Amino acid sequence: FDLDNTLWTPELYTLRSLQRKGGIPVAGTDVCLFPGAKAMLTKLAKLKASDNSEWAGTKFAVASRTSSVDWA
Numbered sequence: 275f276d277l278d279n280t281l282w283t284p285e286l287y288t289l290r291s292l293q294r295k296g297g298i299p300v301a302g303t304d305v306c307l308f309p310g311a312k313a314m315l316t317k318l319a320k321l322k323a324s325d326n327s328e329w330a331g332t333k334f335a336v337a338s339r340t341s342s343v344d345w346a
Contacts, residue, residue, distance in 0.1 A: 277336065281311040286340075 323331035
């Protein structure tokens with residue numbers, strides 16, 4: 275599924291104008307995680323396999339493709 279406007283905003287295609295002007299999007303300024311997504315990702319990252327949680331040891335990955343590799 276598409277992560278634009280699911281985990282972060284804005285949709286990344288809207289930043290193409292910034293790229294055309296020679297700019298590079300800045301995380302936290304031009305692209306921001308939604309608060310709930312940030313909280314959950316942070317919580318998952320801090321869990322250890324030995325923690326007493328149904329999510330302990332969870333592994334996840336994100337894959338993407340783009341022709342704008344230099345700033346994606």
